[in-house]
Amino acid sequence: MIKLYHVGKTYGERDALRDVNVHVERGEFVYITGASGAGKSTFLRMLYGAEAPSTGKLLISGQNVTRLARDRMPFLRRNVGVIHQDFKLLLDRRVGDNVALTLEVIGAPRDQIRRRVPAVLNLVGLKGREDARVAELSGGEQQRVAIARAIVNDPAVLLADEPTGNLDGAMAVEVMEILHAINLRGTTVLVATHDVGLMERFPKRRLRLEGGRVLEARPRTPGPGRFEAGNSA
Amino acid sequence: MMHDLIRRTLRGLGEHPYVSVVSTAVITTSLMLVGAWALVTLQIEVILGAWQQDAHVSLWLKQDSTPEARAALVDRVKARPEVTEVTYVTEVEASTWLRAHMPELGPALDDLGETALPASVEVVLGADYATTETASSFAAELQADPSVTSVDHAADWVARAQAFLGLFRTIGIVFGVVVAAAALFLVANTVHLGVYARRDEVEIMRLVGATDSYIIAPFAAEGALQGAAGSVTAMLLLGGISHLLTRQAGEVFAAVMGQAELPFLPGVWLAGLTLLGISVGAVAHAISVYRFLGRVP
Numbered sequence: 145m146i147k148l149y150h151v152g153k154t155y156g157e158r159d160a161l162r163d164v165n166v167h168v169e170r171g172e173f174v175y176i177t178g179a180s181g182a183g184k185s186t187f188l189r190m191l192y193g194a195e196a197p198s199t200g201k202l203l204i205s206g207q208n209v210t211r212l213a214r215d216r217m218p219f220l221r222r223n224v225g226v227i228h229q230d231f232k233l234l235l236d237r238r239v240g241d242n243v244a245l246t247l248e249v250i251g252a253p254r255d256q257i258r259r260r261v262p263a264v265l266n267l268v269g270l271k272g273r274e275d276a277r278v279a280e281l282s283g284g285e286q287q288r289v290a291i292a293r294a295i296v297n298d299p300a301v302l303l304a305d306e307p308t309g310n311l312d313g314a315m316a317v318e319v320m321e322i323l324h325a326i327n328l329r330g331t332t333v334l335v336a337t338h339d340v341g342l343m344e345r346f347p348k349r350r351l352r353l354e355g356g357r358v359l360e361a362r363p364r365t366p367g368p369g370r371f372e373a374g375n376s377a
Numbered sequence: 378m379m380h381d382l383i384r385r386t387l388r389g390l391g392e393h394p395y396v397s398v399v400s401t402a403v404i405t406t407s408l409m410l411v412g413a414w415a416l417v418t419l420q421i422e423v424i425l426g427a428w429q430q431d432a433h434v435s436l437w438l439k440q441d442s443t444p445e446a447r448a449a450l451v452d453r454v455k456a457r458p459e460v461t462e463v464t465y466v467t468e469v470e471a472s473t474w475l476r477a478h479m480p481e482l483g484p485a486l487d488d489l490g491e492t493a494l495p496a497s498v499e500v501v502l503g504a505d506y507a508t509t510e511t512a513s514s515f516a517a518e519l520q521a522d523p524s525v526t527s528v529d530h531a532a533d534w535v536a537r538a539q540a541f542l543g544l545f546r547t548i549g550i551v552f553g554v555v556v557a558a559a560a561l562f563l564v565a566n567t568v569h570l571g572v573y574a575r576r577d578e579v580e581i582m583r584l585v586g587a588t589d590s591y592i593i594a595p596f597a598a599e600g601a602l603q604g605a606a607g608s609v610t611a612m613l614l615l616g617g618i619s620h621l622l623t624r625q626a627g628e629v630f631a632a633v634m635g636q637a638e639l640p641f642l643p644g645v646w647l648a649g650l651t652l653l654g655i656s657v658g659a660v661a662h663a664i665s666v667y668r669f670l671g672r673v674p
Contacts, residue, residue, distance in 0.1 A: 246586070
């Protein structure tokens, strides 16, 4: 599903990522962990084409993202849902508008949008909240809206960059439960986090980044997913 | 898709009225400048047309020419096929006319005597011969007559004015291009502020897989609507100014142009200005958003 071969990313003199080799299978749930500045966000940003690797090769569903032309990038993103720590929502719009945006962009018919948006809001626990203003929602609810927007078009991959970073404990758990439910439906999920408690509560494969390298990939509690030691995972 | 585009366009206009108003004002101002140039060009053409129709030639006679020679000259001129009207004006008649029209010159004319002004033969050419070339060749031929000291005709003025009009048109085209480019630049920068205000929306659309054309389309449509509004406003303002000028200075126009009402821009010009406004609005918006998209990951 996702394959990185000797991928590196350099900003000026600084190496954000160095010689990263990672394979993630279809339907896996993987944590990308590490301290702040370890390269977690850079790793995810490369997966949805917001950053281009400086070296190496990156494949998603067999497509070489490294060589993807600008005009092909939107089609990659339609297959890769992204969730941010700061939600990235249109606060002055309704919940339904925010979620429908993903479908409008791909030219989905109106009746399909009318059916799909309530269904996915139901999935993230926001049933009947289509008409609510996003600005009026709590942080946890806003993150659910962001998740709904990311999965409404059934992407093969879901990337979440510190999705619980702005949430309190109970809300963070709820969001993680939603992400796991999405994974159980077959979506490949990668979550960047440094929340050890959540990783222990929801044990899955871990890729630990340090100084731009993948140093280990060992879940404390064995869970589904492949892992290997060293700089390859 | 069209329904979606219209909805997004109207929402953009409604959410950012300030940017819409400023963009429309810039387009209006630019089109008023271009429209004003077109109007002035049109008025000059009308004046030149009136001058050309009024193909008048004055033959100034030598003081020592005999009455017989003058009469023979008048007969010869009358016999010409291109001539429709001939009037012989004696020295006394010329002085009388000048005294009547410029009484302040009376004392000076008294000192100079009755023959202060030369006699003349005033000739009007027929409409079919009222061209610069015909008037020039007619004047040159009569200049050679022994009774004639000099010949004045409007053809020279018309030729010079036409040359000026040609230059004015060229300058106007360059001016129009410069104004359109300036409008494009100003609108693009104004819109850039609007795009920046909507950067979250643009970034999110990019994030969920919107193509550049999907993002640009409603902005370009907004620009086209603003351009159309700016064009109509500019034409209404120009029409109003033209009407005011006619009311204030109709007599002057009647004297110079032969008609008190200033002619307004013809339909093809109005259509062209509208098209220019729509194009400037749409292209400026598209350029601005495209530039912004270059900075969005």
